Amino acid sequence: MRDLKHLNYFEKLLQEANNALITQAKKDGKVCVAYTCENVPEPLLNLDGAFSVRLTAPNTGSMDIATYYMTNLLCEPSRALLERAIEGGFNFADCVITPDGCTMMNRAVENMELLKTMGKDNPRFFHEYMEIAFKNTESDVELAVLQCTNHILTPLHEKYGIDVSDEAIRKAVAEHNKLCRLVRAIGEFRKGDKPRITGYEFHVLCLATYVCPSYLVLDKLEETLEELKTREPEEKPWRARVLLVGSEMDDSGFVKLVEECGAFVCCDRFCFGSYPGRVEIELTDDEDALTQVCRHYIQHCQCPRMMNQEKVYGRKQYVAELAKEYGADGIIYEQVKFCDPWAYERTLGSAMLSNDYGYPVLSVDRPYNIASSVGQMRTRVQAFVESIEIKKIQKGGRA
């Protein structure tokens, strides 16, 4: 396929945590709200006068200093973020909001706070930690509303004078929805036998919407959407279509590796992917916007830490439904090494998607930066693709 016009632009944005658009937004006088977990309601960080940036550590190499602070037994994303923070890579942030989602990420941010890695020249800088919901009940919604009020809205208003009114939240949600519609519309081109966008390209675009001020990427995304409508797909068919499920995926190189092995990544379901992160938030006038936003995040949350059985089984069903919708032949469950929540989720998910839903499943753990383990991963994925092909031959068609 012909290269997407803005792909290179988006790829460059992903090369640095402090990318050009963050600099531009700061010049626009906006407050940068950094966060680390998909459970933080994104529109509340994008109220007028503020913009959200999900912290990432692209091109991570050595993590020696972070390893001293957190040992080599913690997951690589948490260490990579701490390392980057110690290096001064997140000095653009005006505050950091962290939910106690997974222990390791929480500890990474606590280390950042104790080491005073950010906010040296900003007396208004703050760290906030939130409790997040464990279940999808109305009681959990109530908890989320209180947490968002106390740990996002109140400090943003008091420290930076951000308007946190119901009207302001509705406006932020409208802008968030516009972004979601664009990303999802682009993602639709992954469906069908001849997709017009690769999983890698989509991942680059989607990830950019999390790590850049979203209002500054809208125009390029709109152009990309238009471009896709007339883009000529590859004639050569993919060997297999796979759904990628798992923990946070900051490394587009992993998706690229999978596709180089002949498996088209037709859908993504991981922290900071398009499912469920780019699902529109529906607001009504019957209830305040904050409660509705919190309810949306709780009901749509696919985080393994949601512990009630409805959610535990619901997550597997959700994956199965996505696989069906996007015509996946197989599922890759991936987990960043040492991630406890996804260690269990990957195990149970792999077993259930295979036994209960009949999908071929590849279950792998991976480093934060796939560059450190390309050969091993390639072998695993190649073998998986071949096994799917064999199943297709045996069944005379679909895996």
Added chain:
Amino acid sequence: MKTVEKIVNPVKRAGEESPGKIYNEKLKVRGRREWRGLKDTLYDYSRWLYLISVLGRFIIVPRNVKGFFRYRWMMSYLFVPHGMDKFTIGLRDEALRIAHTSFNFVIADVTQAIANCFRGDRRVGNDKAYSDKCVITDENSMVTFMMGFDKEKVHTILREVPTMFASNIFHQFNVMHYLDIAQQYGIPGDVCPMPEAEAGISIDDDFCVLGCCAVQNNTTCDGSLMGNGIIAKRLEREYGIPTFQLATPLRHKEPDVLEYAAREIKKAIAFVEEHTGEKWDWDRYFAAAKRVNDATRCRIAQLEINSTPYPQFFGAAFSLYNDTNYMGNSGRDPQFVKIDHKLLALAEQGYREKRMYAKEYRHRAIVWGVQPQYIIDQLYWLLQCWGVMPLADMLSIINTDMIADEDTPANREQAYRDMAMLNMEMIMRNHTHGGYKVLLDDLWELCEKMNADMVMMWEHMSCKALTGMHGMFEEQARERGIHIMWVSHDLCDPRVFTRQAIRDQVNTYMRTVMREEPLDPSLEVIPDSEAY
């Protein structure tokens, strides 16, 4: 660096001077019992006989024999007397009596728990009427939500305690099989082995199957939370046992989570009422609350004694007893009150007599971190071998606030918040979660309060909450002049760190950093890595 005054025991210890000599590698147990002088040896032996009688009374029940041959983990209980001996090395006088009184009571409690499990177990006793009144709970869980139920009518079954936790105390290799099962299923080897082993037992279908319902809890960590999903799948889908997930906030020091936690407690109580048909009784609750407060006062008093130069109730016995009383009992059983006061009386007597339990006390240590100290004799060994007195450990530093214990309309609402608070501050998670202050600042405060110059830091290599603060512990200890002695382990997987590999970390630190020689060289290397 901070120093404490070295205290030399003016009294020569009766009996054995070098207990390290009695270990026998081939036998996998000690070659003989420790000679503690006539009086204490007789006492120790009588307690050993008592344990045998507890086990004997258990095994004469036919269904217990059936259970013994059905469940792999039951083999561990053959080694109970040996397990108890791990926690009495070198002890004499009051400390010996304290260790036996507390530990034997816990053992009797666990024995009863096994008997209860077998009685209701569909495969063993199959007493359906009994099983229909049983509520299964997690191993590492507070049972505050059961405080208002009549324990004779609604039975709280901490099914994982005898299966995994206690069985591992008596046989260090017991859970390896279940870890292997879990890892064959696909769970990685880097998660905490405790919830992983519990998940493995469930995968292996080696839990007793009983109860009209189950209540799970996100107890200590991400691993414990996530292991529940696998266990609940079998409970609900295979055995039809409805399972409630009691969500317990992690940031327990934040006031804005309390109401949510209280609502969860209310839901758990309603769930138990629905499935057992029994009603919550406020009289019963407030009576239990009084006992919780009494236990709290006793625990505070014990810690006060330990802050003096003459600690009495220390080591694994202290934390295991607290663990059982605080979490597994939560004021429900009046028998604990008697034991609490008996233990306190013994400690006070020992303190008045200025009783010491080693030749010298060279250092005063706080034991912090997630600990394998029930599986190994580490804390008593530390005292006897190196003269380091373990004053208090992280698992014993729990709630010190009194809860409402008078039945008034206002207190009935407060009671939910109290139960929620206790639940959130259950053992281990009250320090490993809730922000760095409860992990770091609480430790330094405790060092100050207990006049400690040293921290023995258990570094459980799979506990991410602890290892995630490794560097901060180092830096802050240095700033405060506290010696910090790291001791790595992998909780219940001795393949990662054997007992001697654990001790050797202390030996190395004491020789190279502290430049000291052992008080009792016979204990420096003990051939018990293959022992039960």
